Amino acid sequence: MPDATALRAQTAALLPQLTQTLGADFLEAVSSEDMDEVAMLPGGLPAAAELLLANGFTMLLDIGCTDHLPLTPRFEVSYHFLKFDLETNAPDGRINSTAPQVPARFRLRVFPDDLDPHVPSLAKLWPSADWAEREVWDFFGVRFDGHPDLRRILMPDDWAGHPLRKDYPLRGLDRRFTPGGRVGEVPPVITK
Amino acid sequence: MTIEDTEIGRTDSTAKEVRKRDDLRIFALAPDPEAATVDERDTLVLSMGPQHPSTHGVLRVMLRLDGETVLTAEPEIGYLHTGIEKQCENLFWQQAITVVERADYLAPLLNGLCYVLAAERLLGIKDVPPRAQVLRVMFAELTRIASHLVWLGTHAMDLGAQSIFMYAFEMRERILDIMEFVTGARMHQSWFRIGGLAIDVPKGFLAKMDDFIARFPTRLADMRRILEKNVIIMDRLVGVGAISASDAIAWGLTGPNLRASGIAYDVRKAYPYSGYEQYDFDVCVASGGDCYARFVVRLNEMQQAWRIIKQACERFPDGPVAIADRKIIPPPKTEIQHSMEALIHHFKLVSSGFNVPEGHVYQSVESPRGELGMYVTSAGGNKPWRVRWRPPSFYNLQALRKLAPRNLVADVVAIIGSLDPVFGEVDR
């Protein structure tokens, strides 16, 4: 069973590789306390994704987004990856080893444009990206180019606005279904 | 009051139009290439849910059927969207624990644990007392057993074994009794705090735990004897919803769903937290990747969780249950009554919380459904800037689009049950 330090050495070796591949799209590489990560612009995402896939990061664990308003760049789309040790894999996809897996972890942080955020979609490379990208679109309004079916997933289909943005009020822009007019006026916008 | 009097009538029709337009798109995107070869006019579109006894919550699955065979299954979620992530951004760090627990409502303490561990990492707290660690592990495992019992009861009931529901829930009541004895609440205990626990366990706790430890194995063995080699269970589950290991990884499955395909990934072993490295337990794996494998893995997990609880009870150290830092954990009430400083600390914590240094961290725990992760970002303030959930059920449920095609309609129920989704977590 590989230990944590060996794994971090593995992922740390990726940092200079990514720096080189991304070129102008590279922003910074950090060895955080929890895992290694690279911050980049969206143009470099396809190349970075190919590199990670080639290095065995076969599981896309999560795609999330954070809105850093009033800082700029505002949106941070975060990708977390896991790399399993599949060398003992049999041809039919069955795994022979039952020793506990200790996967390596990696994070990418992509900073798209503030006013018209676009990020290339990873749905063709990792099927788990499909719904996660729809959710980021639903809540933040970040478009994923090349996504097969980008539409709202958790909010109703005819909802206006992207609720998790920082300039979207907590109580919403209107209250549906309150015939008695139960809610008062919308509180002031949170900016910090 | 009729539908037209309310907003619902108007908005519902708009939603219907939107849905009709999207429906045509959904079914053109079948992940299963074989599905596209059947003539659309020969197929039936069946909307299963969102109110349905077997969807384990508010799930709508749009099934395209060719007779009884499923061609495409498109789950539609969002019927329980609660805005928990946004709510957390408007509560103090310690207040958000209560809201966070309501996501995965079958294992509330584990949501709380993940959040609390993430906050502790951001704060740089490394000295949570051993008693607190042991109690966290013990209650996390009790929660795991309780969650698996609900899974077992409802899954078996879906397959027809209604009496198992009664046995499983009876056992679960004993666990909830322990929870109520210690924390005061059956569900949503909100007991974990950043820096330890809210209160210590009362006298008589170990006796209750010993009683549970003595009773549980026989009851679990009873249920296993009825179910594990049962002809009907095997007929309904073996070979249904099979997924290979590489597909499971590609679709982001974790937890028992991934371990049933042969990959022994358990966050408690891989990235241990709360002292899990000190406990002796096995990672439950099965090969086959079908519903039966997932069934067996969860049954085994209950056994392993019991083992951990037993070790935790033997280990049970004395000491405080929270760190001594008064800026994070409030002082005991007795002290507040005669110390000005303690009073001020308490006032400060309740009225304006505490500040957490800037940064971001990804913390994961092993929930009964898989890898529950939280990517917490702090902007240096007294409220979390962003709490991004990595909900295991969200990704598990997405795999339904891969698992359900080519199975029968009745198998869809078995597959949903074997994936064990919780919609509080899927929709947040």
Next chain:
Amino acid sequence: MSPQQPFFTTRLDQFLKWAQESAVWPMTMGLACCAIEMMSIVSPRYDVSRFGSEVFRSSPRQSDLMIVSGRVANKMAPILRQLYEQMPDPKWVISMGACASSGGVFDNYAILPGVDSILPVDVYVPGCPPSPDALIYALMQLRREIEAGGKANVLARA
């Protein structure tokens, strides 16, 4: 029993109310955490079938009682209303838990501030989640209410 009312229809009335209250069959309207506590009342310890709610019917056409157990999201509200309309008369609604009664812990864009925005509620049950005892008490209150013949809002505290 008022002396002006005719004897036969009063007896019939009482008989109908007794029939209605003795076998209130709830619909499986489990939304969130409260649904788990609602499932617990079927379990052997609390056993709601001794109060007449022998089965939980999945079809609204066959049920009398909608126990709205859990938080009501905006997407679910029209469906709740449709299910309520599909239930045949006489029908009752128990709003179980803080979220269904008033929005509960959540005060945001996503959750209805109480299911009584869209449905007429007969009994409200506070709690987050209410213990199964509280829900059974609410059921008993509902039965008393059916017997009394009124549709007043009742707060079940247990």
